[in-house]
Amino acid sequence: MANQFEINQLVDHLFRHESGKMIAVLTRIFGSENLELAEDVVQDSLIEAIKQWEYKGIPDNPSGWLFRVAKNKAINIVNREKYKRQYSADATQWLQSEWTVEHALNFFFSEQEIIDDQLRMMFTCCHPSISSDSQVALTLKTLCGFSIAEIAKAFFTSEENINKRLVRARQKIRENHISFEVPNGKELENRLQVVLETIYLLFNEGYSASTGKDLIRYEICEEAIRLAEIIASHSAIQNKSTVYALLALMQLNASRFEARQDAEGNILTLEHQNRSLWNFKLMGKGFSNLEKFTADKEISIYHILATISAYHCSAANYQSTDWESILSLYNQLIQIDSSAVVLLNRAVALSKVSGPKIAILELEQLKNTQSIKTYHLFYSVLAEFHIQMLEFDKAADVLGTAIALAPLEAERSFLQRRLTYCREKVF
């Protein structure tokens, strides 16, 4: 009898790493209209694994074991339900013939096809007709092996809410007959941008002001990087410049993940991070991807953001950061994307180059923008500028607003410490 704890751990691990592959292959077989069936088959296979392994022990090749169970379930479903269900894919016919069933399954579960199917799944989940909220949820569920509960936790929302998004996404796929394939030609260019946007959104969900210790959130970052790596190494994608840029951006940012909080879980700004905690191996990968795109002319927001991140990574310490170069990159960036959040980030660079007074004037122009009004970082950045100007009463004022808006406890306590500091200065 295998140890229950050991089995659960193994199944959790397999679920995270193999379920995305299995769901992708099964969706190819059943057709994208039967996506949920593919998810159910994988879920059932894992439940069967737990039951069998408890009884008979863990097999030598657990992944191979799981794949075999999934294959058999696929054969049974296609043959049992062949008159009940509509399948769009040729594959289901192959599973109904003695001549082809074995070959077809060996082919579908071959290494290259598993990679191809994950790419197809990305394009299916990130179809432009699906809302971006739902795209992200569906990508996490189908490609990254996240449970509904985990997604809900990562998004600070209810399981019911996430389930609704998933149901809507699957419905769109069925209603719009979104096929399970990688588009080509001009459509590929456009659709790839949507896929990359979703991956970046996914990454930011994991990265944004997290509590750091939260394993799930770091795993989201890792998954976003893994998906981008599949795209970057795939021959179906010709023009990879933007992909390398996004990959570099995520790797460079993720390399600082561990250093973003102290032992007590308090958030540390870049200025106070212990740079020896940075993940230099990951950072190295980021720099190498950065080099792959600097040679060509195409400039996307990812190119600029990655280069900015690289300037932060390559500075020996906060004081020696090359703010002039970073500011000029932000000036380039606002030509492409002049959203309030970008302008807010630019203001930080501006304060380093031209002083906090000019930066405050910049922020004054932003304060009525809808997206910024409720964004706690706007107020915390503004407060820092006031502190630099020694205007502690004004700083305390905006810090109050920032605290009221900050979503995470770690952020609130960080801001609270700044507020206490300001009050001490005033009185």
Add this chain to the structure above:
Amino acid sequence: MKDFLLIVKTEGDIWSDLSPEKLQKHLEHGTAYIGNLIKEGKLKNANPIDKGSRLITESNGIIKDGPFNESKEVVAGFFHVVAKDIEEAVEIAKSNPIFKDIPTKIEVHPLMAVQEA
């Protein structure tokens, strides 16, 4: 691209006439052949014919079930393939490893496609 129906004809009960060793060899040959067609995207469907086929004939307006066992020739199965033209379909048929194991004929039929309106 065009669709073709390849009808495989053999004599007698091929599956039970083969020795177990020969049957095993035959299946191995088939694996590579069918696997490749799937990989190249040329196979739409392929199926062996089960026992118990019937022949329906018409004579003087009377449709009847039979006659039975008129010829030794039996349809062993079919392949529905996609090919550039009949030449390619013929090449696909010729490379079928069944020729190595059993006396076989394969008919290659182009399927009529719906005319574009």
